[in-house]
Amino acid sequence: MGEQAENLNYDCNYNMFLAKIMLSNLTRTEDRQRAVKWMKKLTTCNRSIEEMKLRNDFMYYLVINIQQGELQPPFTENPPTAQLPNIAHLLPGGIAEVEVDEFGDQQPSQATKPMLYENSPDGGAFLAAQPVPRCGAFCYLAVVARDPKHE
Structure with a gap:
């Protein structure tokens, strides 16, 4: 996968770092738990470049939701057990x-x-x-x- 995969992983790790340090912005315990479930799910999404790009899109929106202090769809539900849609x-x-x-x-x-x-x-x-x-x-x-x- 090469350099592109490295760049995508770097971006994901950076957003993961941001999400973790801002997790306290979510006031509801259920929201924090659900955000952690999403972060765990997203760390497993690295089988292809396309999946990594999609993973990074999800991470970006998850960070925005956490920053705003409230989860919005699709993060109001548990992450899918299958591939990311x-x-x-x-x-x-x-x-x-x-x-x-x-x-x-x-x-x-x-x-x-x-x-x-x-x-x-x-x-x-x-x-x-x-x-x-x-x-x-x-x-x-x-x-x-x-x-x-x-x-």
Whole structure:
């Protein structure tokens, strides 16, 4: 896996460190216990680069939740015993429905994608990885240069 795996593990370990030192921000004992269960689960998610990237997305959102002092979905439930699902389907404002493809993998339903995801060059992958505010507004602005030959 090489250097990319090392970088992903470094990021995960750093977020794990942050989560541990801020754990006292969670006032409810059940929330602290659930956060620890999630941290233990996430430490086992390292079989592939893609799984490590997904693990780091979960770690990032877990740190944000702990920092805010309140767990939000998907962290309000115990971690799954199987592989981690795509985080976009679990976060508030994420894609609500999924379809199962011929391999049994969950895929976002094309009919339920928000217009912003449909028009995004990466299919909304960047937006799905951004924090969603509990109140207020989320603003996204992108400036891109397109090759005039491809227009």
